[in-house]
Amino acid sequence: MDVDFDHSTFTLRTYESWKQRADTAKVAYVPFGGGPYYGYEVGVIDAMHELGIVPDVMLPGCVGNFVGLFYHMALVEGLPPTTYIDRFSEAGLMAEKDYMKAPIPPLFPMRIASWMRGFASYYSSPEAYQDLLAPELFPDVVHAGMDYWANPTERNLGIFTRNLCVWHPLTRLGLGGYYFAPIGPFGELYDPTQPEGWIHPSINWASVYDKDSPIYIMSLLQVGQAQVTQATNCIDHPQFAPLDGRRLASASNLPWLIAETEIDGNWYRESAVRDVATLTPAALETLPSLEVLICVQIMDSNDTATLSIHNGNHDNYSLQVTEMIATIGDDDISQGQALLATRDKEVEWIIIEAQSDAQPHWTHENVARCRRQGYEIAMRQFLNSEALRPFIKHHPDKAVPPPPRHRSHVSLLHQARLDRMVAANSNKPAATE
Numbered sequence: 001m002d003v004d005f006d007h008s009t010f011t012l013r014t015y016e017s018w019k020q021r022a023d024t025a026k027v028a029y030v031p032f033g034g035g036p037y038y039g040y041e042v043g044v045i046d047a048m049h050e051l052g053i054v055p056d057v058m059l060p061g062c063v064g065n066f067v068g069l070f071y072h073m074a075l076v077e078g079l080p081p082t083t084y085i086d087r088f089s090e091a092g093l094m095a096e097k098d099y100m101k102a103p104i105p106p107l108f109p110m111r112i113a114s115w116m117r118g119f120a121s122y123y124s125s126p127e128a129y130q131d132l133l134a135p136e137l138f139p140d141v142v143h144a145g146m147d148y149w150a151n152p153t154e155r156n157l158g159i160f161t162r163n164l165c166v167w168h169p170l171t172r173l174g175l176g177g178y179y180f181a182p183i184g185p186f187g188e189l190y191d192p193t194q195p196e197g198w199i200h201p202s203i204n205w206a207s208v209y210d211k212d213s214p215i216y217i218m219s220l221l222q223v224g225q226a227q228v229t230q231a232t233n234c235i236d237h238p239q240f241a242p243l244d245g246r247r248l249a250s251a252s253n254l255p256w257l258i259a260e261t262e263i264d265g266n267w268y269r270e271s272a273v274r275d276v277a278t279l280t281p282a283a284l285e286t287l288p289s290l291e292v293l294i295c296v297q298i299m300d301s302n303d304t305a306t307l308s309i310h311n312g313n314h315d316n317y318s319l320q321v322t323e324m325i326a327t328i329g330d331d332d333i334s335q336g337q338a339l340l341a342t343r344d345k346e347v348e349w350i351i352i353e354a355q356s357d358a359q360p361h362w363t364h365e366n367v368a369r370c371r372r373q374g375y376e377i378a379m380r381q382f383l384n385s386e387a388l389r390p391f392i393k394h395h396p397d398k399a400v401p402p403p404p405r406h407r408s409h410v411s412l413l414h415q416a417r418l419d420r421m422v423a424a425n426s427n428k429p430a431a432t433e
Contacts, residue, residue, distance in 0.1 A: 025056035033062020043374025052393025190249030279336035297329030
């Protein structure tokens with residue numbers, strides 16, 4: 001299959017090289033994503049680096065695709081492991097005090113810039129202004145207002161508000177640019193005119209495809225299909241698609257934020273809309289020697305049902321997104337455990353779960369908070385892991401903080417799902433955390 005980058009200047013890894021690394025891979029790093037909670041994934045990288053743990057394979061999802069790929073690049077290039085991730089954060093995050101005043105979540109700057117250009121282009125035409133005044137719609141506003149005055153129900157209020165917005169010239173001005181500009185603010189993340197530079201920092205594909213680099217397997221979903229497909233850092237893989245910018249963007253396109261990405265005439269979107277998006281059977285079956293899976297997942301936030309008028313409209317929106325992403329990783333882990341439990345080989349699962357005081361904020365402060373907690377939780381679990389002990393090269397320089405006072409209930413959900421799946425698929429005992 002074709003890729004969207006020029007690989008004539010570097011040597012691609014062969015399938016034989018890829019398969020040899022996959023066959024012998026022992027430790028997998030599994031950052032499931034979770035939007036602004038990705039700080040946990042970075043904290044786990046900090047802990048792995050401090051202990052000298054180097055994963056053989058990355059099995060990421062959602063924003064974890066970027067975290068995993070930037071980490072992957074730094075490992076190959078001999079840089080501090082979060083070099084590229086830190087640059088990514090600098091470009092995409094805001095200060096807490098500024099974020100609280102933002103009317104919408106601070107999305108990637110290149111998408112906002114594209115929207116502004118499209119908006120300006122749309123309103124550079126006189127035709128865009130001809131329908132701003134719609135006096136024929138005003139009677140509907142009056143009638144709906146009278147209905148609400150006579151019968152003040154939520155439904156009647158909604159009808160009145162809708163009719164008012166549809167008629168009002170200022171609303172029509174904004175909606176006209178939103179719906180009819182060449183690109184909306186939630187348009188495609190991937191820019192086909194800049195296949196290698198649409199994300200900052202840009203991807204160094206030579207490092208990604210280096211013959212000695214870790215295995216990288218991510219999933220994406222073709223629109224209309226029931227099963228996800230895999231992409232990996234091997235162009236001539238007989239089953240998996242090659243990893244490139246289009247597939248990276250598609251696999252990271254939150255379905256409620258960004259449009260689908262076109263790849264070779266088909267449309268793809270993020271695989272998180274399926275129960276198993278990262279630890280797919282196809283991915284796990286290509287890694288027969290796995291001994292440890294280090295998974296970072298998002299738990300249910302304790303405030304997703306709380307709307308706020310104090311932190312800007314973005315906060316209400318972000319809390320709704322948190323509800324959507326709150327169970328990312330649950331089914332992946334449960335079904336992955338059930339699949340691997342049918343093998344004779346024992347596999348240890350190290351699961352780092354987000355804590356309930358994390359916020360759905362794309363801010364430097366929140367990501368730093370999540371990163372610190374991710375490091376502390378991971379460090380405790382790594383040092384207590386028998387299976388991971390052979391892969392620890394050196395011990396931490398400082399004492400590991402005590403465990404937090406609260407504990408997620410997600411682990412119990414994992415075990416309940418695992419027990420059901422193993423009972424249905426095998427008579428062998430289920431693997432536990």
